[in-house]
Structures are given as structure tokens and as C-alpha cells.
Amino acid sequence: MASFVPRQVFPHYGAIPRSYFLGHHAAGLSKMKNMLTSIDYVIECRDYRAPVTSINPLFEEALGKIRRLVVYTKRDLGSIPQSRAQSLVKNKVRSFDPDSTVFFTNTSSRADFNKILKQLRNDAQSLDKLVGCRIMVVGMPNVGKSTLINHLRNHGVGKAKALRTGGQPGITRKIGSPVKIIEREGNSHVYVLDTPGVFMPFVSDAENMLKLALCGCVKDAVISPITLVDYLLYKINLHDTQAYQRWSEPTNEVMPLLEKFAQKTGLLGKGGIPNIDGAALSFIQKWRQGDVGRFLLDDLEEEQRRRDDPLQVSRLSMTQALKVERISRKKKYDVNSPNIE
Numbered sequence: 001m002a003s004f005v006p007r008q009v010f011p012h013y014g015a016i017p018r019s020y021f022l023g024h025h026a027a028g029l030s031k032m033k034n035m036l037t038s039i040d041y042v043i044e045c046r047d048y049r050a051p052v053t054s055i056n057p058l059f060e061e062a063l064g065k066i067r068r069l070v071v072y073t074k075r076d077l078g079s080i081p082q083s084r085a086q087s088l089v090k091n092k093v094r095s096f097d098p099d100s101t102v103f104f105t106n107t108s109s110r111a112d113f114n115k116i117l118k119q120l121r122n123d124a125q126s127l128d129k130l131v132g133c134r135i136m137v138v139g140m141p142n143v144g145k146s147t148l149i150n151h152l153r154n155h156g157v158g159k160a161k162a163l164r165t166g167g168q169p170g171i172t173r174k175i176g177s178p179v180k181i182i183e184r185e186g187n188s189h190v191y192v193l194d195t196p197g198v199f200m201p202f203v204s205d206a207e208n209m210l211k212l213a214l215c216g217c218v219k220d221a222v223i224s225p226i227t228l229v230d231y232l233l234y235k236i237n238l239h240d241t242q243a244y245q246r247w248s249e250p251t252n253e254v255m256p257l258l259e260k261f262a263q264k265t266g267l268l269g270k271g272g273i274p275n276i277d278g279a280a281l282s283f284i285q286k287w288r289q290g291d292v293g294r295f296l297l298d299d300l301e302e303e304q305r306r307r308d309d310p311l312q313v314s315r316l317s318m319t320q321a322l323k324v325e326r327i328s329r330k331k332k333y334d335v336n337s338p339n340i341e
Contacts, residue, residue, distance in 0.1 A: 004250040006237030012230065013206035020141075020218040021201040028196035031175050033062050035193075038134060041067035041123070043192070045139035045148060048078040048104060049296055050211045051093045052303040054140050056200055063138070069101045071116065073144035076106040077290045092300045096307075107147060113155045120152075121182055124190045133190045134178065141197025142216040149179055149192050156181040156190075207231075211297040216288060225280035230254040232284065236293050243293035258283065 042063055047054040051072055072093060079089055094102045101119060105112040124133040137145045150161035157180055178191035199217065203209045210231045213223045220228075233254055236243050241250035247261040255276070261267070261283055262274035269275050286292045 010234045016206040020199045025198045043137045045143045048072040048075045075104040113151045132188045135192045152181040229280045239295040
């Protein structure tokens with residue numbers, strides 16, 4: 001029997017939407033700009049599973065040179081905790097932020113949040129402000145901003161979570177009230193402000209859109225869950241074909257995988273027919289929870305080559321990105337519109 005050969009390319013990019021830039025994203029970004037004069041510095045959250053793709057270039061443009069601390073969330077979902085491979089990946093990820101202080105968090109690790117609190121405490125002392133230190137937390141939708149703030153509040157001042165969290169983007173739709181995370185003498189405490197997740201007006205690379213969708217940065221209804229599982233299967237097979245052996249032998253075909261998955265997990269409709277869409281959503285959720293392999297969606301070596309090649313670097317400004325999105329929508333409308341004689 002021939003050995004299994006995984007796909008080396010994923011060709012199905014044609015119908016992938018390239019935007020998820022909603023009204024509250026634009027409004028939130030505008031409000032962030034207006035508040036910068038009262039902010040001491042920014043914490044930018046990114047998803048460790050897509051450490052480069054989850055960088056939003058709009059923040060570079062909107063937040064300017066304000067001091068920044070970068071936190072890569074969900075570290076435990078991107079590789080096995082405490083492994084040598086994780087240490088190597090962390091060092092590589094840090095190389096993409098040479099001018100920023102970088103931290104990695106695992107939501108079950110108190111030590112991770114204590115390191116951030118120590119950094120913030122030291123920074124607040126250097127500011128020496130009587131009115132306290134105000135920090136804005138920004139990032140793509142659903143990268144873990146509210147969860148980070150809740151943990152900093154819990155470990156910093158011993159209080160329960162202050163912000164609502166969820167598995168889909170859009171829980172936070174406006175900039176919240178300051179949340180105290182560090183108490184200092186007098187009235188100069190340290191406060192953080194949660195902000196709405198902000199997506200990009202246009203994603204030029206369709207594969208990046210798939211990565212962001214798998215990480216939950218866009219709502220699950222935006223891209224077909226079957227397409228997402230197909231792409232996820234392609235990525236899993238490049239890392240570990242045994243990750244889904246509970247349900248299927250190694251395969252490059254998404255439909256047989258989902259049929260077997262549905263049958264073995266009881267996701268069946270009338271007459272025992274597999275619920276394919278339900279199975280696809282369930283399979284994606286299992287990966288998001290770390291139950292179907294833990295790996296990075298980004299190829300860091302390839303990303304580094306792109307950064308080193310100025311011809312491949314594409315940093316659209318807000319105006320340019322919105323123009324591209326308008327043109328894309330117009331072309332789609334022209335194609336889909338019936339001819340009127």
C-alpha cells in the first residue's frame with residue numbers, strides 16, 4: 001500500500017472573501033486615535049497560532065510611535081507547552097518585534113501574567129504620574145484582549161473578571177471604562193482600557209483570510225466551514241497526520257473526513273445522514289481548543305523571507321485599503337448583476 005502524501009499546496013482560494021471590516025471596527029479605530037493624548041502606552045495582542053498574520057498594519061498607522069508592549073496570546077494552542085520547539089518558536093516570533101517588549105501568555109499560567117504585571121508596574125513608576133497610568137489594549141477581533149485584561153485584574157488586584165468574553169468576535173464593540181489592574185500609593189494606579197477588535201479593510205492574501213477565520217477573528221458564517229476544514233486539513237497533514245486518527249485514516253479529502261467525523265461523534269440528521277456543516281464547525285472548534293494538533297498556521301521562515309524582500313512587503317494605508325475593498329465589491333456586484341436590456 002502506497003504511503004500517504006499530503007498536499008503541498010492549497011489551490012481553493014477563488015471564492016474566499018477578503019474583508020471583515022465592520023462599522024464598529026472603523027468607529028473604534030477612530031476613537032483610539034482621538035484618545036492617544038491621554039494614553040501612556042499600548043498593549044497590542046496577537047494570536048500565537050498566527051503570529052504574523054494577526055498583526056494589523058492599521059495599528060502601525062493609527063497609533064504612531066506610542067510606546068508598545070506586544071502580547072502573543074494562546075501560546076499553549078500553538079505548540080506543546082514547555083517543549084524545546086516552543087522555545088525556538090518564541091525566539092523566532094520575538095524577532096518580528098525588535099523594537100517592542102514581547103510577552104507570551106497561556107491562560108492557565110499565572111506566571112505569564114505576573115511577568116506582564118511586573119513590567120507594567122516598573123513602567124508606571126518610571127512615568128511618575130500623579131493621575132495614574134492609562135494603557136490601551138488593542139488587537140484583531142477575538143485575539144484575547146478581554147481575557148488578558150480579566151487575568152491582569154485578577155492577578156493584579158485580586159478581583160473577579162470585569163469584561164465579558166466569548167468564542168466569537170464582536171463581544172466588545174466600544175472602548176470600555178478603565179479597569180484597575182495595579183494599585184499604587186496615592187491615586188496613581190494603573191488602568192487598562194479594552195477596545196473593539198479591529199480587522200483590516202482588505203486582506204490581499206486569501207490564505208491569510210483563512211488563517212484569521214480559523215483563529216476566530218471573523219465570524220464562522222463569513223467563510224464556509226467546509227472550506228475552513230479543508231484548509232485546516234491541509235495544514236494538519238503538513239504537521240501530523242495522526243492528529244485526527246480517532247476519526248479517520250490520513251486523507252487529503254475533506255468530505256470523507258467530515259462524514260466519518262460526524263458518524264463517530266453522533267452529528268447525524270434524519271435517517272442517520274451526517275450533518276456535514278455541523279461536523280465542520282465542531283471539527284474547527286476542536287482544533288481551536290487544541291484537540292486536533294497544536295501548531296502555527298504561519299510559516300515563520302517564509303514570513304521572514306517576505307519581510308526581507310521589499311518587493312513582497314505590502315502595507316496598505318487605511319485609505320488605500322478601503323479603496324481596494326470598494327473596487328473589489330464593485331467588481332463582484334458587476335459580475336453578479338443580471339444584464340438589463
